[in-house]
Amino acid sequence: MPRKPKSHTPEKTQGKSWGERLGPASGWLPAVAAFMILCLFAAAGAALFDVNSTPKTGQKANVTGLSAQGTAGLGRLLEARGHEVVVNRLEDGPLIDHAALEIITLDDDGGTLTYAYHFDEEDTSSASDEAISAAGESAVSSSEASASEASESDDDSYGAVQIPDPKRSKHVLSAPLGKVVLIVAPKWNAGRDPRNPYWDRGPSLVAKSNVTESLGFLSPMHEAKAPEDDKDAAAKMAASPPGTKTVRNGDMLVTFDDMAYVVNRDSRSVVTPAEPSGDSNSDAIADELNKLTPTREPMKHLWAFTPAPGDSTFKTPLTVGAITALQSITGPNLRPVLVGPNGEAVLSRVIVTGGRAQPEVPVYLLSDPDLLNNQILSDPQKVLSALTLVDTLSPKAAKPGRVIFNLTFNGLSLDHDLLHVLSRPPFIGVPLCLLIAGLGLMWAAFARFGPAREAPAGAPLGRGVRILADNAARLMAITLKEVKLGPAYADLVRDQVIKDKGYRAGISTESPDALADRIGRTHSTTDTFTDLKARAGKVMTVHQLIDITLKLHAWKTEIQRAHT
Template structure:
């Protein structure tokens, strides 16, 4: 009855226990995934001037236009440390550094490139809008010295009046094509003898130029030609697409966001969840599930629970022998074993002695008893007990 009471006294049913375990495992897995991929998920909420930003200063709109037009477009988060591998990723790499960057940080990425590089200079600084995540407020023009630090040799100038310039293109852009971007505030242009103009306004100012020493480096002075702010009109979207389409040479386009603080950090846990290590992770997960299933499922009938204290004569004898061994008094049992041997023969001492002489046995029971009582350790006791047992078998003619 006590066993039945123990089996039925659980606080949870099996279904409730399994449900709690599943909820805990799924919750932990969700927490782990969100922790690992949280930087990637929050990247789109960063309202800076980069390809993941949907703010007025970002370039997410241009990325969407290129993808909709069938242009292979990607976003690089490897950073300058992997510039050599990144150099082969696309035919055109678009760099959109922020105001805190200088040319020294860009040089490794530009020199490692085999394909074209488009450097888009910054123009605006703004604050995050606390009421609208991903938005900016209070945009202000950057100082010209801050922008000029991104050029190896050259300066940046800026007009003060808002204009809607009519731009003239040169190869590799569609030659002599007139482009009409959206209205612009403070048009930025490049000054320097080391730059060849590719896109100029009616006053001859260079908005897009090619570096003469680094033939694969193109510099766009005014980001309003490509950012979301410049895509607010159809003509502005056409201008942005024409610039990228002309520079990519029919190849793929890649936007770098590592210069904007969005470089992907190496994470062993993320590596375990992405190919090629994802296969090993799935195998370990399957092995864990099989182990849990094996532990939860009972194979064969339940083994009866053993009593805390064994019962019966055998258990009593085992316990007594254990106590004797613990007290190191086993060798003191020789005399009692000799008395037991005599009792098992069923003869009194006189009859035992007569039969021994009749059978011609050398040792008497008394001699064997004295040897057993004189044992000083377990080995001597076992040897004496073996002699007593053999003597009884010879005396009674028992089968061996």
């Protein structure tokens, strides 16, 4: 006889509703507690570690940029090669990490400029609010506009001028984060299109004046208290040593070297002249690149950057792919390390002139960022040359070390507020302790209550009746104990009467009870103390206790009134 096929649904669940199959809600409590714990960990992680994460930026010429002008690709290459890559957003302080190599990428002005206010000698009054607001507006304008506004304001009685940031100069020359510092000069404009904020701007070269202004922090800067008299301050500003410039920044006088940097770009381009495509944006880019159409023959695809005469940093030439509009920078404080095919200074070492103290660590300036930015990813030879450049400049080229990309020079620094301080050692222990305490409280609540206890079927008494019975039993137990307080209250009344009469302990040979009886007979009290104390020891109910306490109080009152 064939067997009857079994149902897929268990027999014990057949005929039951969905709610009955789901089970009691008390069984969900462990899952709910586990979900709350995970949410607590997620909230703590977001609050403690997201404050130091790498910012999500668009087209930028720094390690956060994914466009051709950014250097995010270099960071990933170094990580894949075994280097520890750190993105620093905190200003100088004791909690900052240090590394073997610090890379500073400058985008346009690189965040290395600050605004100082200068005044005419005849104008002794401070700058008005309108001048300060005008200076603030110029700070947020484009780099070309801000430079022109700063130059025009030099002829006014007061205004704002751009000067190198003394804090950046001190960081590079005196307190770097690496044993070697590599500064990458700006070359390409990176950011949103000025006509359409939802687009990124096309490839266009930065003005040479902006490049020279952004490198002003490479020389030492001196700050001094400005005299209160504006005429004395103007006299000190005019008496600057040759080759330096002094400006007034608030109540401080800032003196810095007026370096004459020279920026050159190769007029030869390896880009084939583009035909008009009909797209206005593409045609504008093509026109700008076609301006670099070679007047000579284009150079070969591979270039050899040779070590500069007298420098031993690089033992062999560095072979790189061809670079569009190769940029080179020369200056009095720049000593060439690598030179291009035509002798261009591509990599230079920063020195301090005038017989002053040299930088704490070697500081190098890379004139053309195309050697390290994301454009290298299109050419294996450029990738190899970029890694060779980093390994050669690092103090330990044979062993991958830590590399820091400093974003404080790009206007992406963070303040040392309470949240950021609590997210870094050693103060991170405070939020971690609070997190552990929260987990402990959650676990204690779960262990104390747990799943709901099922009520027994057919209980003779309800929960409210049991609670009332328990309370009544507790009150009865307390009531039976109160009757034992009678003798103690009698002794308290006796001691108060003896003290009021001036008797001291140890003077009389009589017992306290006999002394109290004698005092009572002297004042002709209605009851004797011995009789009242004996009755207090025999009370059985609360009402009897109240009666005997009233009689003891009356006995004491009779003695006190007789005394008065």
